Amino acid sequence: MISKAVIQELINELGKDNVISTPEDLLVLGYDATPGLHHRPDIVVYPTSTEKVQAALQIARKQGFPVTPRGSGSGLSGGSIPVKGGMVLCLNRMNNILEIDEENLTVTAQAGVITLDLANAVLAKGLFYPPDPASQKISTIGGNVMEDAGGLRCLKYGVTGDYVMALKCVLPDGSTITTGGKSVKDVAGYSFKDLLISSEGTLAIITEITLRLIPPPQTNQTMLAYFDNIETAGKAVSEIIAAKIIPSTMEIMDKTTINCVEDYVKIGLPREIAALLLIEVDGHPAVVAEESAGVQKVLKQVKATEIHIAANKEEALGLATARRMALSAMARVSPSTLMEDATVPRSYMAQTFAEIEHLAAKYNLIVGTFGHAGDGNLHPTVLCDERDTDQMKRAHAFFDDLYTKVLEWGGTVSGEHGIGIAKREYLARQVGSGGVAVMKRIKTAFDPDGILNPGKIFFDDQEF
Amino acid sequence: MISKAVIQELINELGKDNVISTPEDLLVLGYDATPGLHHRPDIVVYPTSTEKVQAALQIARKQGFPVTPRGSGSGLSGGSIPVKGGMVLCLNRMNNILEIDEENLTVTAQAGVITLDLANAVLAKGLFYPPDPASQKISTIGGNVMEDAGGLRCLKYGVTGDYVMALKCVLPDGSTITTGGKSVKDVAGYSFKDLLISSEGTLAIITEITLRLIPPPQTNQTMLAYFDNIETAGKAVSEIIAAKIIPSTMEIMDKTTINCVEDYVKIGLPREIAALLLIEVDGHPAVVAEESAGVQKVLKQVKATEIHIAANKEEALGLATARRMALSAMARVSPSTLMEDATVPRSYMAQTFAEIEHLAAKYNLIVGTFGHAGDGNLHPTVLCDERDTDQMKRAHAFFDDLYTKVLEWGGTVSGEHGIGIAKREYLARQVGSGGVAVMKRIKTAFDPDGILNPGKIFFDDQEF
The missing domain is CATH 3.30.465.10 (Uridine Diphospho-n-acetylenolpyruvylglucosamine Reductase; domain 3)
Known part of the structure; x- marks a missing residue:
């Protein structure tokens, strides 16, 4: 609990509207976008300048309570959840x-x-x-x-x-x-x-x-390729890169994802296919024409079942938007969604898809997989129900097995979502005890008192 | 001095040919490419594998002597000079x-x-x-x-x-x-x-x-632009970028540099001009054609006195090679060359050239300036003689004044050569005491005993 005097001190520094301390308001700031993780902060502040951040931090230091910085709370690894309570320092009013x-x-x-x-x-x-x-x-x-x-x-x-x-x-x-x-x-x-x-x-x-910043590309072309099995889609990705074409976008959705998205946005995605790739090439018109032709040639070689070129900007945007909806679309139909962030060297894409299919069957789980196929960065997502203890156990076993393979192939346990709280146990498996030791020393070099994000720095051994 | 027993221990681990301990051989490993800096190491080892690096480091640790890693010694800020003696660990036999x-x-x-x-x-x-x-x-x-x-x-x-x-x-x-x-x-x-x-x-x-790695560009085009004053060349650089063209190369040479280079390589550079830009655009042929036209348009607008397009690959390569020779060409005609590595935001290019001219006159120095104009990264080089104490004092005053301006404009004291020994005093002026403090803590996090490069870590206060 934070005393009234400290709350008043924060109000004096930051303004009344920028300090939140009522339990019902605090509750909503104890979440981010990671399912199953939450912890109520003791106080939330909204600094409006660097100086106000300093002021808030000084008060927290004096009182000895931890500080957890936060933006919109759209994080997917629990990195902005104040697991030890204390102050959430929310930066979204510094928006100029x-x-x-x-x-x-x-x-x-x-x-x-x-x-x-x-x-x-x-x-x-x-x-x-x-x-x-x-x-x-x-x-x-x-x-x-x-x-x-x-x-x-x-x-x-x-x-x-x-x-x-x-x-x-x-x-x-x-x-x-x-x-x-x-x-x-x-x-x-x-x-x-x-x-x-x-x-x-x-x-x-x-x-x-x-x-x-860079100059924007002059033009682009978006296409969809359909596949009757997902390993072929993975192979297409590797072969496009091997043909020395680097599209701006190469996104994958599997059958489960396609159906959830189609249920949600209804743009006519084919429900019966095993997987699709959403590919965009951009740049100078001559480059776009050649790269588009090159991509299509590879797609035909690997036997994509259909190639569809977006007729115009609106259709292209619609397809990209549909892909961005993937997680929301799955969350809509499933009480819980456990999404992961496995990333492998691109040459292991096809194997990774095969492994996901194999493990989903082994653990009797419904898994929707989508993600940044061109980067080797996949988001296998288990559609599950937090309340079903046995299912959750199987879901965790699924990811455990998957990460074993991912690390064996030289991949990483996080391509873009971070470690946060959710993946602390995987981090050491990737970087080893030597890596964790160096990270701990870096943390101490910056934050000797452990005021920032204590209890959820990557390598904290304590459970919360 | 290192004892015979320790030398023998190193020979046992690394092999006889990979351990150098005679004074005449050690002497040459006390230099890099930075003028005026040298210090003889006590021993030099050439490990041939990661394991041999570990073995050499363990022996050094046990004996408590410092270790300075080194490649070819082409560094330009004294970073591989063993200023506290000890072991130079030369990696150039690990060349697979x-x-x-x-x-x-x-x-x-x-x-x-x-x-x-x-x-x-x-x-x-x-x-x-x-x-x-x-x-x-x-x-x-x-x-x-x-x-x-x-x-x-x-x-x-x-x-x-x-x-x-x-x-x-x-x-x-x-x-x-x-x-x-x-x-x-x-x-x-x-x-x-x-x-x-x-x-x-x-x-x-x-x-x-x-x-x-990336796919190589399909083609390229190299051109030279001549200017009757160097600020115009700086302006050309800014305007080409502002026109949203990012050439692969945009290098500058001033009159002094041009004449030194022409004396050396004799490829017909015009001795009378104030400055030249060497510009290369690359990529898809259609992009190269358009960007080349765009660059030429800007060059005409800012009134370059002449634009010369390289007729073929050989000529283009010859021009790039001439530019790479700039420092050697100046070193050939001057007993000492004090080269710096000032970098500014591109919009300050013209001002930087003006400042260099102003300061060269103020301190009565011959300064040749060349470098990566497109990056805002310049190498003003004072042609001087180490033995002339008064001239060296003026040269240092010149750089001191120049860096004051560079930092005022949001630039950096090193764009690519590093801090090493040569620029320690400038670093604190750039990053402040807070920045130096964090760097010291990072150094300690990795190297608590200070075995690597002691006495020449960026922020060491001790002189050598």
Whole structure:
């Protein structure tokens, strides 16, 4: 419990509207988008500037309570759940775009700006911010940086971290620091900008972000390819890359996903096929024409059952939107959805699909698989019911077996969702005790008192 | 002094040919390519495997002497000079390319492979490793990673670090760790792969590197533009980028550089002009044609005095080679060359040139400026004589003033050469005492005993 005096002190610093302390309001800030995980914070603050973040952090330090930074709470690994209570520091009222620099091709924004708002603002100036996480309509750019979010276009254009040029942040001791700048090259000292990316709010609180922009592609073409078995779809992905074509997007949906999506959005996806690939190529018109032809040639060679070219921008957008709906569509028909984030080197795509099918049968589970096939980044999702203890046990056994294979193939337990709380036990299996030891020392270097995200830093041994 | 017993122990572990201990042989390993800096090591070892690196490090730990890792010694900030003596651990006999993975578009190599050898090996398989530091004929890929080396093509393609997928390294405690992998996305825990990049051998010894490859551009076109004053060349660079054209290369040489290069390579560069830009566009033929036309349009608008299109590949290669010779060409005519590595946001290019001219006049110095104009990364080089104390004092004052401006404009004291010994005093001016404090804590997290590069970690206060 936080005393009235401390609440008043926070109100004095941040303003009445920016401090939440009633139990019913606190309840909703104890969740993110990860099923089955929640913990009520003791207090929630909404700082409106870097200075207010510092002020809130100083008060928390003085009182000795933990601080959990948060954006929109669209995270999928429980990284913004205040598992030890204390203060949730919510950055989504810091939502101003501070500058679009057309000469240096950069945008500087506060951490709480919604990703799609930022992308649209720069597009209005004829510039392009490529990373497009499926949650872009609600996620914040600060959250994207903290998770190093991917997206549909990341195959060709790279992930959030590839666009970060500078970060202004508040360190756990309350001091501020800016790392990086608008120079496109900078090797002055250790690159802790890059260390902060994907650090999930455990090392510092990011308040302002400068991102690199690029000229937008002149045109694009979207196509769908249908397959009568999913391994063939995986093979198509590998062979397109091996043909030295890097599409901007290469997304997969399996039969379960297709049917859930079609139930939801009703755009005429074929319910009987085993899998589809949503492929987009973009760039100069001549490149688009050649790459489109090259992709179609590979698709015919591997025997896709049908290839459908989007007739226009609206249809292409509709297809991408349908793909972005995959998780929501499954959540609609299933009480719980356990989604994972397994990523393998692309050459293991077909094997990964086969393994998912094999394990789903072994554990008698309904699994819908979709994801960023071109990146080797899949989201096998178990449709389940939290209340069914036996089913949940089988679901966890499924992922346990799957990750064993993924790691054997040189893959990772998280391609884009982070470790958070949900995957702590898998992390050590990937990076080993030596890796965990170095991570612990890095955490201590930044946050010796363990004020940020205690009890849910990646490698915390304690259960909550 | 290192005892005969310890030398014998090292010989037993590494083999006789891989241990150097005679004073005359040690002398040459006390230099890198930075003028005015040298310190003789006590012993030099050439490990031939990761295990041998571990063995050498363990012996050094036991004896309590410092270890300085080194590649070819082409570094330009003194990062591989063993300023506290001890062991130089030279990786250039670990020079095997271990795998070219055509399915996943990766190459894995030992740290001592020469950069150009690696680039040629992957090109023979129809793949492309873009980063091309000017020193690529002699530099090692391990050294490139440790400095996050840039190069001529980095404007469009990014720097070395943008291609690093995995690093195998030996930590200061002698344990090995692999960070990253062949998955194109990986957010499992802190990204210490990215922290190791540009850490200048102060955190770990990199032994194997996996790099991302891309399909090579189909074609390219090289052109030269001449200018009657250098600020106009700077303006041309900004305007080409503002026109949303990202050439693969946009290099500048001023009059002093042009004349030194022409004296050396005699390819008919015009001696009377104030500056030239070497510009290359690459990609699909249609893109090359359009971008080339777009670049020429801008060049005419800003009033370049002449535009010359390379007639063929040989001429283009000759021009790039001439540019790569810039430093050697100046070193040929001047007893000493003090080269710096100032980088500014691109919009400050013209001002930076003006400032360099102003300061050269103020301090009565001959300064040749060349570099990666498209990246805002310049190498103003003072032609001087180490033995002339007054001139050296003026040269240092020149750089001091210049960096004040560079930092005022949001630039960096090192775009690609690193901090090493040469720029320690500038680092704190850039990152502040808070930044230095975090860097010190990171160093301690990796290397609590300070065995790697002691006395020349970026922020060491001690002089040597």
